Structures are given as structure tokens and as C-alpha cells.
Amino acid sequence: MSAARRLAVLIPGVAVAGALLLAPGSTRALDLFKAVGTVVEHQDAIIKSGAALRKGFADLTPQEEYYLGRAVAAQILGQFKPLDDDGRTRYLNTFGQVLTRASGRPETFGGWHFILLDTDEVNAFAAPGGFVFVTRGLYTVCATEEQLAAVLAHEIGHVTLRHGLGAIKNERLTEAFTILGTEAVKEYSSAQLSQLTAAFEGSINDIANKMIVSGYSQGQEFAADAEAAHVAWRAGYNPAGLTEFLTALSAKGKKGDKGFFSTHPLPKERLEKAAAAIKSDKLAGETAPARTQRFATFALR
Amino acid sequence: MKRLLTTVLAAILVTGVAFAATQTVTVIVKKASIRRDRQFYAPTIAEAQLGETFKVQERGSGWVKVGTKSGAGWLHETSVTAKEVAVSSAVPAGGKVDDRDVANASKGFNPQVESAYRKKNPTANFAAVDRMEKLEANDSAVQSFVAEGNIEQRGAGK
Secondary structure (H helix, E strand, O other), X not given: OOHHHHHHHHOOOOOOOEOOOOOOOOOOOOOOOEEOOOOHHHHHOOOOOOHHHXXXXXXXXXXXXXXXXXXXXXXXXXXXOEOOOHHHHHHHHHHHHHHHOOOOOOOOOOOOEEEEXXXXXXXXXXXXXXXXXXXXXXXXXXXXXXXXXXXXXXXHHHHHOOOOHHHOOHHHHHHHHHHHOOOOOOOOOHHHHHHHHHHHHHHHHHHHHHHHHHOOOHHHHHHHHHHHHHHHHHHOOXXXXXXXXXXXXXXXXXXXXXXXXHHOOOHHHHHHHHHHHHHHOOOOOOOOHHHHHHHHXXXXX | OHHHHHHHHHHHHHHHHHHHHHOEEEEOOOEEEEEOOOOOOOOEEEEEEOOOEEEEEEEEOOEEEEEEXXXXXXXXXXXXXXXXXXXXXXXXXXXXXXXXXXXXXXXXXXXXXXXXXXXXXXXXXXXXXXXXXXXOOOHHHHHHHHHHOOOOOOOOOO
């Protein structure tokens, strides 16, 4: 059983995020490359209390998104070990910061953080608020820094577009917002805390089920790809890294395979959409040899 | 009639100017960089903390100009809100949810809720999350990465 599948079974509610991915081989494919995301209009979240003012996930505050993200990240890190490699971890995290500065959410509540997970599975996750995970298996699929930029930017896209938070059932939020509709408190009563914790836990389950079992919609995956192309382009990368990566991904599985290929658009379909978006939006770019050389020093084979 | 209309328009104008002059924003992220120019690659002149309030001097292109002891600088508009805010204390990077955090918490999914969740989900590895949150890349590291990669940035977030 893949680690991601174990995660889904053991924790029926891991808000894992986004994925371009698949797992090695035909049976382990499992995409979690979706992100539990957030978006630019987060500053419009109603921060004042009041159930009447807050209706859905778009009304979650950056702080609430952060605590959901921490819990999702904690579940992921309960199943996957971080790669014990300070050099590559620093490289990935700094790379991620460069890209987020070109995104719609340059500063999240707790900041963006990127790490590698020590597993052969080809996958990536992004928890709400900006906790991004890339597996060693996925990292090895990338042949250039441009391709890795596309992977990270896709995850960033899921977060900025709030795809994960959108999976939370409205009734959970309604329940939580109703409790919060009471006047400001320094500390919740045990009954309030119990209800809020249940809503919190349920929200995490909703996101995990969407990401691991049913998968994001094709539209959301295409949107994250389009966002990835724009973020990579604005950051100074060649957006062609996205189509190159999806081409490499196409060789890793086929329709009917479990996991990623059962819950997500085939890389080939995404490839066509991504190529069209890059062309129509005129996102031309160059791949500097300096980046390719740098990536060679950090590559994992 | 014309005079009345003029008076009303003038009143609206004055009110608008007064509003703009007194508008404030509150930081809604743990910390936000106040940059010398309105772009994300500009040097940071100061850091704003969660809950800090600033008078708005100017707005534009997704940025808000505010005053600091180090001079005027720009906050990204996604890091602030113009609305009234009741913020909870945040778990410090690498820190733990402690009694003080709980006592300071106010609304929403917060340290107190997380603490209750942790008790119900002991396999969730929050210690590893805390370590992850300690990972940071300052402006200098980002600029070095950009320079070494011969990256020509085409702009900040939309």
C-alpha cells in the first residue's frame, strides 16, 4: 500500500494538496498534488465575528487557513519522513520563496515552507496556508530547474486558488461560524471547543477525501497548471518547463492505472491545455544554462 | 437647485478626502515585509507584525504605502486588511501551543482548537511541522538564488 493510500486509510481526513503526480509503476500512482489553497481575496475574509457575516470557505481568515494547513501538514508528516538532506532542502525552500513572490499570495499567514519527503512515490502535496511537500520520487522525475519550477508553481497555484479549502462542506463551516457568532472570547468553553474541534477535524477530512479519493476537478487541475505557467513566467522561468514536465509524466502511466491516473486528468490532456495557455497568453521564456547547471548539482538520481 | 447640488458634491468630496486621509490597515499575517519599493524584490526596510496598524499614505498596484521609523515603505495588500480585526496570537515558528497562546486566542480555528485536535490525533506530527516552519529564506538568500540562476524576473504577484 502506498504511503499516500495509507494516509487516506488511516486518516480519513488529511488535507493533502495538489498533484501533478503519479507514483512509480502502474499500481502506485497516487496524486496528491493538489493544494489546499488560498487566494488573493483572502484579505477580504470576514475577520469580524458573526455567523451572519461568514458563509463559506472564502470567509475563512488567513489565520484559520493556517491552522487547517498546520493540521494537514502534521498528518502528512506523520506518514512521510522529511528527506534528511539540508542542502537540497535549503535549495528547494529558497526556490519556493522565489516563486511565491511572483504568485498571488506572496505572504501567507505563517509564510511559505517547502520540504522534500523521503519516499519513492512520485507525488507532491500542498496544505493550506503554504506548506508544500515534494517527494524524492517526484524530484527525480524533474530533469531541469525549469521543470521543478513548474511543479512548485502548480502547488502554489492550488494554494492561491484555494482549491483545498473549497472541499470543506458548507455545513461544517456554518456550524463553526455559528459558534463564532457569539461575542469575542478569550477562551472557548469546553462545549464550544468540542464543537469547533469537530468542525476543524471534519474540515480536514473533507479536504483529504477530495484530494485522495475523488480528486480535484479537471477544471481545477487545468487552472493550477495555467497559474503555474504564469507564476513561473513572472518569476523569470521558462514556462515550457511545465509542458516538458507533463511530457515526462506522460511516460509514467496510462489511463486505467490506479491512483493519480484514476482521479486526475491524464498528463497528455493537461499538456495540451497547458501548451495552449502558454501560447495564448504569450508566456515565452528562455532556459538559462546557469539554472540547468545549478540543478545538476542538486539533482537526485 | 444648482447650488444645492454643488454643496452636496462638495460635501461628498470632502468626506472622501477625509476618509482617505484617515484610512488605516491592519496586518493579518504573522509578519509582513515593508519594502522600499512596491515590488517583492525590493529591500525590506522593516517588518510589520500581526495586528499592527498603519495609516495609509498611498495605494497602488496591489501595494499600500505606510510610514515606519525607517521611513515610508510598502506593504503588499494581501498582507493587510482595512477592516476591523480581532486577531488571535499565532504559534511562533517552531514554538508550541502553550497556555499563553491559548489565553491570547480569540476567534476561529486557533491554538486552542489545534491543541484539542492534537490530543485526538496523536499520530499527527506537529513537531515536524514546527521544524518545517523554521525554514526561512531571507532577502539575501533569495537574491543570491536569483543572481546565480541568471533569472530575469518579470514581475511580482498579480
